[in-house]
Amino acid sequence: MVSTENPMPTSTDVPFLNVIDPEFDFGSPEAMNAQARSWYADSPLGLLVLRYAEAQELLRDRRLDHNGRGYMEQSGVVQGPIFDWFVPMINNRDGDDHRRLRALVTKAFTPRMINEIRPFVRAQADRMAEEIASADVSEFVESFADPLPLAVMSKLLGVPNEDYDTFRTWTNDIGLVFSMVHGGDIVARVEKAVVGLNGYVASLMEEKANNPGDDLISTLVTAQRAEGQVTEDELRNLLVTLVFAAHDTTCHQLSSAMVVFSRHPEQWNLLAERPELAPKAVEELIRWVPSTPIIYRCATEDFEYGGLQVAKGTFLTMCVQTAQRDPRVFEHGDTFDITRTSPAAPLLFGAGPHYCLGAALARVELAEALSSLAERLDPPAVAGPVSWRPPTGIHGPNELPLRFGARAR
Numbered sequence: 001m002v003s004t005e006n007p008m009p010t011s012t013d014v015p016f017l018n019v020i021d022p023e024f025d026f027g028s029p030e031a032m033n034a035q036a037r038s039w040y041a042d043s044p045l046g047l048l049v050l051r052y053a054e055a056q057e058l059l060r061d062r063r064l065d066h067n068g069r070g071y072m073e074q075s076g077v078v079q080g081p082i083f084d085w086f087v088p089m090i091n092n093r094d095g096d097d098h099r100r101l102r103a104l105v106t107k108a109f110t111p112r113m114i115n116e117i118r119p120f121v122r123a124q125a126d127r128m129a130e131e132i133a134s135a136d137v138s139e140f141v142e143s144f145a146d147p148l149p150l151a152v153m154s155k156l157l158g159v160p161n162e163d164y165d166t167f168r169t170w171t172n173d174i175g176l177v178f179s180m181v182h183g184g185d186i187v188a189r190v191e192k193a194v195v196g197l198n199g200y201v202a203s204l205m206e207e208k209a210n211n212p213g214d215d216l217i218s219t220l221v222t223a224q225r226a227e228g229q230v231t232e233d234e235l236r237n238l239l240v241t242l243v244f245a246a247h248d249t250t251c252h253q254l255s256s257a258m259v260v261f262s263r264h265p266e267q268w269n270l271l272a273e274r275p276e277l278a279p280k281a282v283e284e285l286i287r288w289v290p291s292t293p294i295i296y297r298c299a300t301e302d303f304e305y306g307g308l309q310v311a312k313g314t315f316l317t318m319c320v321q322t323a324q325r326d327p328r329v330f331e332h333g334d335t336f337d338i339t340r341t342s343p344a345a346p347l348l349f350g351a352g353p354h355y356c357l358g359a360a361l362a363r364v365e366l367a368e369a370l371s372s373l374a375e376r377l378d379p380p381a382v383a384g385p386v387s388w389r390p391p392t393g394i395h396g397p398n399e400l401p402l403r404f405g406a407r408a409r
Contacts (some may be wrong), residue, residue, distance in 0.1 A: 015041040019050060019294075019317075020181055026293045026321035032334070035322055039306055045074075045181070046315040047308075051241045052326040052344060054306060055318040057088045058297060059351040061305075062201065064316065066354075068092030074315065075180040078188065081194045086177060088234070089241045091354065098353060101238060104230050107223055108216045109357045114364055117152065121365050124151050125372035133376050133406040137383045140400040141255050144369070146172070149250035152365055153243065158208060158215030163200075168247075170196045174240075175248030178294075178393030182263065205236060216242075242358075245289035250362050251292040252396025254369055258380045259397065260289055260336060265379035267338050272407065274375040278367040281338040283346065285366070287338050289350040293321040293395050320347045375403035 015034035018024060020043075025031065034041045035050040042048070049055045058064060068087040077083050086092065090101045125148060132138045150168050153159070159167055173193035176186045205221050212218040217239065224235045261268040271277055295318040299310050310316070325333040329344050349356035356362075384401035 001099055007027045009158065014038060015039050015081045017043050019043045019045060019048065019392055020390075021183065022388075022390055026391060028317050031319070032325065035326065040308065045317055047310075047317065049316055049318045050086040050322050050326075051325040052329040052347070055320070055323040055347055056344075056351060058305070058316060059318060059347065059354075061297075063299060063301055063303050065094050065300050066092040066296070067300075067315075070298055070313065070315065071296060073092035074223065074405055075187075077180065080191065081198070082177065082187070082191050085194045085198065085237060085240060088237060090238055091241065094353075100229055100329065101234065102314050102353075102357070104220060104223055104235070105238065105242070105357055106229075106362070108219050109361070111360070113156075114360050117156065117361070118364055119157055121148075121152055121258050122372065124148055125369045129372045129376045132373075132404060137401055140380075140402045141251070141397060142399070144373075145251045145254035145258075145396075145400070148254065148369055149247045149365055152361075153246040156216045156246070157243070158213055158217050158315070159241070165194075168202070169193070171243050171247040171259045172251070174244040175252075176389070177244075178292075179390040181392065182390045193300070194240070197243060198236060199240045201243070205232070205239070237268060245356075246358055246361070248394050249291045250365055253289075253362070253366060254284065256289040256291060256396045257366070257370070258400060258402060259386070260285065262380045262382050262402070264336050268374060268379040269338065271338060271370060275371050275375065277309065277338050278371045279363070280340065281370055282363050282366045283342050284336065284338050284340050286346050286348045287330070287342060288321075288323045290324065290346065291394055291396055292319050292348055294319055294392060295347065295350065303335075318347060323347055332377050373404075376407055378407050380404050 015037055017031060017034055027187070039051040039054045040047055040049055049058055068089065072078065072083050072086055090098065093101060128144045128148060132143055138144070138290040146168060150164060150171065154164060154167065173189040174197060177190050180186050180190065204217055207220050208215070208218040209225065212222055220235060220239070224230050224232065228236070271281055271321045297316050297318065299312050299314045299316070302312050303310055324330070324347060327333050330342070349359040378404045382401065383403040386400055387397050389398060
């Protein structure tokens with residue numbers, strides 16, 4: 001059990017963070033000051049876990065689960081397509097049920113697959129970077145951050161090129177499932193995406209069953225039908241979940257990275273001079289600006305933790321971005337440094353049995369993208385207004401106008 005180095009705050013001293021404010025920043029001085037005062041804070045979403053050691057430990061705590069049903073109800077969704085997709089998804093299953101589904105997907109996410117896809121990733125990144133080099137101002141989300149992971153995901157799944165435009169709208173909008181508390185048209189957009197992707201994936205599954213190829217869907221459909229450990233409905237749900245996890249998170253990680261480098265041009269130039277730093281740059285970016293700044297868990301029983309009584313049904317939100325700057329773990333954690341050798345694993349990909357299956361693929365995409373861009377382009381400069389997704393879901397710019405300039409060779 002983690003022991004806190006500071007006395008437990010009294011109820012009146014517990015920090016409060018309004019994380020549903022669209023302008024809230026989990027890396028802000030406000031958040032870091034709260035972390036200095038206490039390992040946890042209160043919020044409109046319930047308890048926030050602010051420090052790294054506590055967040056890492058709680059992510060592995062068997063007294064917590066994902067409670068997808070509870071999360072849906074908290075977001076005001078109690079039935080319908082979103083509920084039917086989200087509640088039984090692999091992320092929200094635990095124990096034997098989770099292991100059964102994960103065993104199927106593990107057949108596809110192999111080191112060999114990652115190595116084989118790397119040349120494709122680099123070729124796509126090089127092509128897009130060359131197009132950006134010839135432009136004065138580029139809309140980076142539209143010209144690079146969105147199409148690169150979409151192309152990789154589509155290559156893996158076997159999605160035909162002609163379906164990209166339809167597919168990309170759904171895969172962008174479905175990631176808003178973690179931002180539904182913000183209201184507006186978000187629920188309607190997520191529902192439309194879930195319905196569209198469910199139908200599309202079902203048709204692809206049928207096509208691959210009749211005409212299998214060397215893509216991921218063909219592999220999983222063949223395995224599912226041969227082994228019978230997973231139903232077709234479960235496989236469809238699994239594939240829809242993989243689609244948004246593979247596209248949306250990487251897209252926003254890439255675009256957030258450019259905002260960071262626009263503020264730290266010396267780090268961009270260092271990467272250009274020393275391309276071997278790309279893997280470290282990726283680790284530093286997912287520490288500094290993780291595209292998933294929070295992770296939810298729910299108490300399955302009453303228990304005491306760190307001097308706090310946690311009641312059954314309580315949601316705890318691990319503040320990934322805040323925790324990954326915790327000075328108790330990361331020396332000079334309040335600075336961005338691509339030469340850093342991190343002393344601790346990123347929380348972005350989760351922990352324990354739920355560690356992200358696509359982590360290795362995401363790292364490859366980010367490293368190849370950064371290397372390609374830094375090789376060809378001067379540091380990015382923001383060239384217009386930037387709007388952001390809400391801070392409590394998959395986070396990053398909606399649009400990002402950038403001016404680079406071609407690097408002299």
